[in-house]
Amino acid sequence: MRRLGTLLLIKKCFKKQMIKTRLLRITLFAGLLVSPLTQAELTFGIVAPSSGGAAPLGLGMQKGIETYFAEVNAAGGVNGETLALIARDDQYQPLKAASNTRQLIQEDDVLAAIGNVGTPTATVTIPIYNEYETLLYGAFTGAGVLRKTPPDRYVINYRASYVQETAAMVDGLLEAGVLPEEIAFFTQNDSFGDAGYNGAIQALTSHGVENTAALAHGRFTRGTRNIHQGLATILQAPVTPRAIIIVGTYGPAADFIREAHNDLPDAVFLNVSFVGSQALMVELGELSEGVIITQVVPPLDAELPAVKAYRQALETHARGSEPDFISLEGYLAAKVFVEGVKAAGADPDRDAIVDGLLGLGAIDIGLEEPLSLGRNDHQASDAVWPTIITNGRFESVEWASLLP
Numbered sequence: 001m002r003r004l005g006t007l008l009l010i011k012k013c014f015k016k017q018m019i020k021t022r023l024l025r026i027t028l029f030a031g032l033l034v035s036p037l038t039q040a041e042l043t044f045g046i047v048a049p050s051s052g053g054a055a056p057l058g059l060g061m062q063k064g065i066e067t068y069f070a071e072v073n074a075a076g077g078v079n080g081e082t083l084a085l086i087a088r089d090d091q092y093q094p095l096k097a098a099s100n101t102r103q104l105i106q107e108d109d110v111l112a113a114i115g116n117v118g119t120p121t122a123t124v125t126i127p128i129y130n131e132y133e134t135l136l137y138g139a140f141t142g143a144g145v146l147r148k149t150p151p152d153r154y155v156i157n158y159r160a161s162y163v164q165e166t167a168a169m170v171d172g173l174l175e176a177g178v179l180p181e182e183i184a185f186f187t188q189n190d191s192f193g194d195a196g197y198n199g200a201i202q203a204l205t206s207h208g209v210e211n212t213a214a215l216a217h218g219r220f221t222r223g224t225r226n227i228h229q230g231l232a233t234i235l236q237a238p239v240t241p242r243a244i245i246i247v248g249t250y251g252p253a254a255d256f257i258r259e260a261h262n263d264l265p266d267a268v269f270l271n272v273s274f275v276g277s278q279a280l281m282v283e284l285g286e287l288s289e290g291v292i293i294t295q296v297v298p299p300l301d302a303e304l305p306a307v308k309a310y311r312q313a314l315e316t317h318a319r320g321s322e323p324d325f326i327s328l329e330g331y332l333a334a335k336v337f338v339e340g341v342k343a344a345g346a347d348p349d350r351d352a353i354v355d356g357l358l359g360l361g362a363i364d365i366g367l368e369e370p371l372s373l374g375r376n377d378h379q380a381s382d383a384v385w386p387t388i389i390t391n392g393r394f395e396s397v398e399w400a401s402l403l404p
Contacts, residue, residue, distance in 0.1 A: 040082070046113060050089040057249070058090075060326025061333075066085055067310075067330075086104065094120045114138050115140060116139045118192065119191045133153075133154060138158040141162075156358070156380075158379075180204055182239055185200065187219055188252075218231055242266070244267055247274075250276040270292040270293075295386075295394075336357075343359055367381075
């Protein structure tokens with residue numbers, strides 16, 4: 001029994017040491033690891049896919065956040081404390097997300113979560129964050145479940161909503177001359193797909209369109225690439241679609257576009273930002289030409305101060321990484337987040353982080369237009385940039401000349 005007790009004690013100590021080791025990985029100062037004995041540490045967490053089909057989304061957000069944290073740490077940290085990020089892989093599965101969230105809060109004792117990915121995962125984890133009075137900030141989703149009225153105290157967003165993204169699509173399509181009855185939808189069969197679809201329907205309704213239920217709406221199951229039934233639904237529409245709004249990740253979106261192109265060669269395919277723009281373009285190859293994706297961050301080659309700083313930070317702290325929209329979103333979201341951490345003061349607790357962010361008001365992070373956060377305004381940015389893939393690049397959409 002004494003030997004068993006000794007072995008259990010050794011195992012417990014080893015587990016604690018492994019956790020401490022993981023927490024050191026981005027505490028950078030002048031390019032060197034800083035010992036936690038010489039500088040205090042503020043620990044945050046991200047629950048997002050780092051494996052499975054949605055991995056590029058989670059890894060992209062993590063890279064952007066870690067890159068900005070590294071930049072801040074290299075400059076001395078925040079109020080004398082370095083920033084650390086613990087990442088837990090949920091594989092874009094709600095049950096895994098719930099379990100990982102509880103571990104982050106109860107075992108890792110993070111001050112807040114930042115950059116989580118997905119609507120289905122957010123739906124099951126928001127009640128946990130509220131229960132433990134812990135902030136969920138900057139999630140990579142535009143769903144309404146994170147944008148309640150009045151807002152949840154412990155849910156604060158960086159990006160524009162899916163309602164705003166799909167409204168930009170609808171407004172642009174109508175400007176281009178597409179008739180409302182010529183618009184169809186292909187969406188993931190869950191709360192993510194519902195959020196995008198409902199946003200587009202709201203936009204159409206605002207334009208006076210009444211019979212939106214008659215518009216073709218094909219669906220597919222999350223985690224699969226079974227797109228054929230949804231495609232069949234769209235192909236049976238009484239009016240041939242000229243534009244199809246897609247709400248899904250890059251894998252099934254690419255399969256759908258590839259197959260639909262055979263029957264609808266002149267159709268325009270539109271995707272919300274969550275699709276993963278670069279991954280979609282790679283999957284489609286030449287068929288990506290003319291595909292539209294709405295973005296919630298500026299163009300990657302923009303000369304805006306914040307975007308220039310992002311490109312430089314990648315070169316310095318994430319060598320070998322190419323700029324992409326997802327890591328840019330993580331970087332910009334982290335930039336706002338750190339302003340809130342600064343405002344929270346030295347040695348902040350969880351509520352101080354929330355109060356720091358909500359007390360920021362107007363925030364200028366180098367995007368020309370100031371962002372804002374407040375007690376009744378839990379979304380920093382409302383901006384949407386529609387882009388179209390042209391010769392392997394993401395260009396701004398000129399709606400008036402979109403159709404031949």
